[in-house]
Amino acid sequence: MSFTRKVNVMEMDIDIDVLVVGAGVLGLSSAYHIKRQNPEKEVVVIDKLGGPGQGNTAKSAGGYRNLFTSGKNRLLAESTVAWFRHLQEDLGRKIGMTQTGYLYLLGGKQLGKREAALEKMRDSGVELRYHDAEELKRLIPDLVPDFSGDEEAEMMGLDPIEVGVQGVSCGVVDADALARRLEFELIKVGGILMYNRRVKSLILKPREELGIPGEPFVWQDVAVVGADTTRGEFKAETTVVATGAWSAGLLDPLGFDSIMRPKKRCIFVFKDPKLERLYKTDGFNEQGVLPFTQLPSAGIYIKPDPSEGSLWVSVTEDLGREYLLEDDPQANEHVYSENAYYALVKYLPCFKDVRPVNMWAGQRAINNFDKIPIVAPGPGFIYVGAATGNGIMKCDALGRLVAAQVSGEEYTELYGGSRVKVSDFGLEERNVERETF
């Protein structure tokens, strides 16, 4: 005979000031800045998962860069990265930040496509270092920069590497450590986190309720007043929707456009003696590790993970990889082993026959219109997202923009002191230049 204690997960309805839906970097950063600026307000973050950043944040590649052609877009990244640096170097909070640099290996078609954007960034003062093919070969002995005589590579249409463009003020950060740090900072200022609560829907109500069945009517002014979750209703003066690739699931039913499409990104992790020399590439940074490196063809990039001495390989799939929202996306191994692999081993034969030791998939929320994140207010709510794979490296700036929306401020100051106009990043008065890099 056995006794089972039945635990009732109580459903409770709660009234608060600000409800933030989503404990990814954008939700946590938003909540932190809201609470910091408004200590008297009750700020609650809810998430369907069991901890901070467990959605797509922790599944991201965790790169940061200042390589953007749009000045305002660059500012979002630069100010956030400066805050990362302050956090890690001044305050001693480890977030795995390593300035490895980014290295774009370019040649053929890709070089032509990128040239105008590179020139624009150079003119704006972005620090770029150029390495010719000879130098690249010397610095990265494993690299094959040209395929003359390799009929297969030519048949595959692989671009040769003519030049390596290094973004110096770029690198990697540990997304998981960052999310945990943000959670900790939020708790320190008095924010509340509630996990394992999935939002079923946002609650839309007339601003002046009549108490008649059928509300809201088309002639009523409506506003979001909170969210209905798997564990009760949360009523809030302001609701922040920071659910990344899942935003359409909450906003489409309202008839509010999240201006993004979700796209899967698989990451494959490698740790093998054959790759040790490549990982320990010297000459690009202080740490003597391979920079975050983009190959000219196939959208393949390689990220060094200094915490484990591993290399991560991923592919930015453009046309051909569907936009599709998944609740729990899984890595498709064949995207590596029967696809990207063939191109990767041409450029870096050291990957030959090396199998990934780990893999996972996340989802990017892509704004195809101007490629720049959105912080847009609606009645009773603020939507932050469409970060186009750049949510981590822009999280501090975006959190400040959300907080400014909550406070009704016209301008906000980013970390480092730059002032930006809040409505520039909204929809109705949007004023940003389309990002072309």
Add this chain to the structure above:
Amino acid sequence: MSFTRKVNVMEMDIDIDVLVVGAGVLGLSSAYHIKRQNPEKEVVVIDKLGGPGQGNTAKSAGGYRNLFTSGKNRLLAESTVAWFRHLQEDLGRKIGMTQTGYLYLLGGKQLGKREAALEKMRDSGVELRYHDAEELKRLIPDLVPDFSGDEEAEMMGLDPIEVGVQGVSCGVVDADALARRLEFELIKVGGILMYNRRVKSLILKPREELGIPGEPFVWQDVAVVGADTTRGEFKAETTVVATGAWSAGLLDPLGFDSIMRPKKRCIFVFKDPKLERLYKTDGFNEQGVLPFTQLPSAGIYIKPDPSEGSLWVSVTEDLGREYLLEDDPQANEHVYSENAYYALVKYLPCFKDVRPVNMWAGQRAINNFDKIPIVAPGPGFIYVGAATGNGIMKCDALGRLVAAQVSGEEYTELYGGSRVKVSDFGLEERNVERETF
């Protein structure tokens, strides 16, 4: 004993020059202009339904207007409307075009919201006539412009009518007649129409096929080479995707963003002796009919249908009506009878107890980013859409833009002689001002 003759619908694979998917106004107009400019090319339009415009074209309200704040957006409409006029008046092709005018009844909140846009249009030379509440009451005896003393209306938060702004060069067109006319013109120039063929998917292939299983690989350049339909494959040099609200169904699997969300619009048709006086409103136009009229609250508008002497009522539902794609959307009668009706009868008590004689629903494809249609090329294809409920009134201009994309022209001439830059309406070099009216 009975014999049934089994008809085999033959599956056939066809090679053509240009495949246009969708026989709505945008598809037909695109095909017409492509074929007219390239008589040597084989241009085929396919559609899942059995005739022209049977998707959302025929379900639209069929209004046309030149009331837009964005100069380029206005040009799309003005040139198309000039072509409508040429078609009906010079060539004698009846498309039910009647210059009824548009009448925006404004007051309270709505007036404030609209003022800047109205001023901008006036400054751009758009012909507007202003009518004060007294004059409106005289011209439209059925209209109740203010609710002082009506507690219910005040409780409902209905805005009073302070002013009527009439767009003179606006009116209505018979969407169904227009689609049939476009089909006829297309056939005359040698275009081919094939109905009852549903596109299952667009076919994406590497530009240089290797004949290896698994193609296309991430390192290959890919292009759309046609469509797989319920009745065989169509291979085409260029595929035009003109499937309106359904575009995401074809483009999301490719990973190409249609930059629009589909929203249902229900139309309710009224023909009743009680409404005769309203229909025959004199003083706004030559025909002596009510203009296409927008009420200040609830997004309700009323369209006169001169072909049947009826009034159509619809509601532009903003926040609260979900974005949702339906294959065959049906009208929700309660949107009228248990919702909009309560506001409508306050402004126009003549609707009291009058039931609709007909109703249907269509879907608008809304571009929430800048509210302006998109004509964007991708490899092997051109996407035209996101017309935000304005597809009909911009169809000729959009068809010309598509044809210019097919021909690789940098500029195109719209009907009436205006030249526009083709890439201004694309995505990568988009250069249009967000529409605010």
